[in-house]
Amino acid sequence: MMDIVKVTNVKKSYKKRKTKELVQAVKGINFTIKKGEIVGLLGPNGAGKTTTIKMMCGLLVPDEGEIYINGIDIQKRRLEALRHISVVLEGNRNIYWRLTVKENLEYFAGNRGFTKKQIQEKMDHLLERFNLKEKENEMVNSLSRGMQQKVAIAIALLADTEVIYLDEPTLGLDIETSYEIRRLLKEIVQEEQKTIIISTHDMPVVQEICERVIIVNHGKVVVDDRVDNLLQLFESKAYRFTLLKPLSDWQKEVLKKEFIVTISENDNNQTILDVNITTSEGFYKITEILEKEQTPIEKIDRSIVDFEEVFMNIVKGEKEIDLAHTV
Numbered sequence: 355m356m357d358i359v360k361v362t363n364v365k366k367s368y369k370k371r372k373t374k375e376l377v378q379a380v381k382g383i384n385f386t387i388k389k390g391e392i393v394g395l396l397g398p399n400g401a402g403k404t405t406t407i408k409m410m411c412g413l414l415v416p417d418e419g420e421i422y423i424n425g426i427d428i429q430k431r432r433l434e435a436l437r438h439i440s441v442v443l444e445g446n447r448n449i450y451w452r453l454t455v456k457e458n459l460e461y462f463a464g465n466r467g468f469t470k471k472q473i474q475e476k477m478d479h480l481l482e483r484f485n486l487k488e489k490e491n492e493m494v495n496s497l498s499r500g501m502q503q504k505v506a507i508a509i510a511l512l513a514d515t516e517v518i519y520l521d522e523p524t525l526g527l528d529i530e531t532s533y534e535i536r537r538l539l540k541e542i543v544q545e546e547q548k549t550i551i552i553s554t555h556d557m558p559v560v561q562e563i564c565e566r567v568i569i570v571n572h573g574k575v576v577v578d579d580r581v582d583n584l585l586q587l588f589e590s591k592a593y594r595f596t597l598l599k600p601l602s603d604w605q606k607e608v609l610k611k612e613f614i615v616t617i618s619e620n621d622n623n624q625t626i627l628d629v630n631i632t633t634s635e636g637f638y639k640i641t642e643i644l645e646k647e648q649t650p651i652e653k654i655d656r657s658i659v660d661f662e663e664v665f666m667n668i669v670k671g672e673k674e675i676d677l678a679h680t681v
């Protein structure tokens with residue numbers, strides 16, 4: 355299948371206003387996205403995601419490297435390339451607050467050159483599907499954040515671009531609305547051949563929706579792999595220690611410093627230590643910490659991991675993990 359997005363050796367530095375010092379935000383990023391894929395672009399704060407996305411949307415010019423959307427060089431043929439991508443920004447900054455839901459949809463679809471009849475048909479369908487029919491004549495600024503988010507996504511769908519970029523689509527939403535957005539996104543991916551790129555810190559969304567993740571840290575891609583592969587890889591490294599004595603404060607402190615751990619208690623008053631061990635030395639280190647205070651180990655099992663833990667481990671222990679097969 356064709357690469358609908360291609361980012362090649364892209365670099366970008368900012369000049370600090372006061373000191374004029376150069377900050378290298380993106381240090382040579384490479385990835386490709388195929389048509390119809392749903393990809394998470396993730397990374398801790400300051401990793402370089404926003405800078406990358408801004409370059410993909412033509413809002414910033416890279417210092418080096420190339421970006422192609424649907425085979426079109428975004429720097430050479432900017433407007434043509436941008437016709438293939440819709441952007442749903444966090445906080446719904448790209449919808450008009452003083453227009454009604456319907457007016458917003460009509461305005462943006464009109465911008466794309468659709469006829470009135472085409473717009474009407476698609477709009478009715480989308481309003482129905484997004485449960486927004488009753489709100490069609492309400493001003494966007496009177497709607498809840500979740501509804502505004504739905505309007506923004508509906509606009510992107512109405513524009514009918516091949517690529518849709520969603521920035522933090524579930525940020526600040528209650529559980530129910532967040533669930534509804536997730537369901538809608540899943541439906542869209544299944545029913546329409548859209549390519550969706552999501553940047554988010556909401557890891558359950560990633561686990562549920564994304565097929566693949568590109569994780570950026572310190573301005574570089576550190577992982578580019580399928581979500582199920584990563585879960586499997588980390589599952590083979592996740593251990594559950596059942597202990598017959600509570601951990602001391604010292605043990606807790608050292609464990610938390612060196613590993614990503616969860617400490618809990620089971621029904622038999624035993625201490626449960628869930629830990630991700632990514633190197634063989636890690637295993638010895640844990641047993642050493644337990645032995646130092648004579649903490650008896652009842653048993654050691656494998657435990658189930660979720661994507662949140664996978665992400666934390668990658669970002670925290672980037673250098674320790676054997677990423678040979680991922681990047």
Ligand SMILES: Nc1ncnc2c1ncn2[C@@H]1O[C@H](COP(=O)(O)OP(=O)(O)OP(=O)(O)O)[C@@H](O)[C@H]1O
Nearest residue numbers: 368369377379397398399400401402403404405406
């Ligand atoms: N306009 C700017 N001027 C100077 N430095 C900037 C500017 N924008 C971003 N940076 C710096 O570039 C680096 C990458 O920032 P970027 O916003 O791309 O990260 P991010 O991964 O999107 O983070 P977040 O998840 O917090 O949005 C950071 O060190 C940031 O401080």
